[in-house]
Amino acid sequence: MSADADDLWRFAVAVHARAGVENACLALQDEAGADVPLLLFAAWAAARRGVVLPAETLADLDSRLVPWRETVIRPLRTVRRTMKGAPPPHRDLETPAADLRARLKSVELEAERLALDALAAHARLDPRNTAKASDAPPPREAILQALRAVVALPAAGVADSWRERHLAVLTDAALAHSPLSVADALS
Template identity: 45%
Template sequence: MWASPLPKPPESFWPYALDAYARPGVAEACLTAQDAHGADVPLLLWGAWAAARSHTLTEADLAAAATVATRWRAPVIAPLRQARRALKALAASAAENEALRQAVKATELEAERLYMAALEQVAGRWPAPAPSCPQALHDNLARLLPPEAALVTERLHKALS
């Protein structure tokens, strides 16, 4: 089912991101890009969403996204992710620690949703959505990942295509 492009362009980024992340191989490739290359998973999914709308990211898009990322990534999402990961070891020792970890995880997810909503606002100046463009997907991923992540870029491109 996921091998063919969507019949009509996705209107909203958040539902697209959830669907895309659930595709086989996408989560693994995104997390590899994040852990090995410092990639921003919401930005990668945003680039894929742009391509699904047949939009190739411009320098202006990347600059606007960088501004949004600066407001969300380091000050909000990174500390929540760090807390969630730290709580994982503590959760094994006591149920109340697991409850706290789950609460932090839910807060991290909500912060990512709000971050993605801010990224979606950048799309307000894009042309009207058109059917998905495979070349735009490749180009967008290549612009959002460093050159040394070429293998991850190809894996993610294949998983999202």
């Protein structure tokens, strides 16, 4: 794993662990069709690298994730979510069924980590993603722009206030893990 992939993973775990982020990510995923690994990647690029990825780049990266997301991540998520509400085949199997669901969640998380690793690898290979704009917006606005671009990919018709509320939660969490926000505050 590359240093970028490792940093991206640590960032994603730290951001996702902050209050409200899991619910915001799930809402954006389930209601707006946003890809959570791509959201976290875009936030990481803006927060840690000072790079707001162009919408075309995000669309290209998203298209590269589609086969993995559709054939691996979503089926795992569907089975895990289905198990949550389904009774086990026998009442004596409640604990083993809960253990199986926990293992599925772990496998789903590992599949999302591989998606993040792929995003880090693609971004590293694309020189368009490494240059910082000299007129880059302040860190909070950069993160928000990046997240808006990801949500705009699939989200035609999503109410702005609803979307912005969830994006603000994710933006604040990403900003808390951005060395750029510290530097900006000191200048």
